[in-house]
Amino acid sequence: MNFPSHVNVPAETREEIIDLLNTLLADAIDLHWQIKQAHWNIRGTHFYSRHLLFDDLAKHARKQADDFAERAGTLGGYAEGTIRLAAKNSELPEYDLKAVESEDHLRALVDRMARYAASIRNGIQRCDELNEPITVDLLTQVLGDVELDLWFLESHLNGTGRPVARKGGREDARGEPSRTPHA
Numbered sequence: 001m002n003f004p005s006h007v008n009v010p011a012e013t014r015e016e017i018i019d020l021l022n023t024l025l026a027d028a029i030d031l032h033w034q035i036k037q038a039h040w041n042i043r044g045t046h047f048y049s050r051h052l053l054f055d056d057l058a059k060h061a062r063k064q065a066d067d068f069a070e071r072a073g074t075l076g077g078y079a080e081g082t083i084r085l086a087a088k089n090s091e092l093p094e095y096d097l098k099a100v101e102s103e104d105h106l107r108a109l110v111d112r113m114a115r116y117a118a119s120i121r122n123g124i125q126r127c128d129e130l131n132e133p134i135t136v137d138l139l140t141q142v143l144g145d146v147e148l149d150l151w152f153l154e155s156h157l158n159g160t161g162r163p164v165a166r167k168g169g170r171e172d173a174r175g176e177p178s179r180t181p182h183a
């Protein structure tokens, strides 16, 4: 169901973008509650700081849901934002309900947020093809925030790694001294 709109974008284009925004709305609502699931159920290492981090990320996803819904409304669309509609329309897999340890939650959230980011990126590409710069602009801003949040999550998992040694360096990829004599 759509509403009359005076926005100067062809109706067919608006319809496609409204569908795209409603899918992202479902993803954002799903992601928001998955992050909350992690916020409530995380245990173990760095419990308190990660519990707080997850709450911040959940707030961001909630705001993004609002952005998608209101852009759909601006284009004359009906925002499909109930929990049941979101569950039906979300592209994300269900949360890892066996996750308990901190690292399990981090891996699950990195996976879901990466999928969400990829969908937004596809949306940018499609809206660009449809010559609709305002939605491109909105999605681009949101994607920058999502990728920043993804970095915050990933950095908790990647902190024990070491950079791969450059050619001629003293350490191999595992951080162990090279057995090959230097030239």
Ligand SMILES: [Fe+2]
Binding pocket: 039, 055
């Ligand atoms: Fe809380």
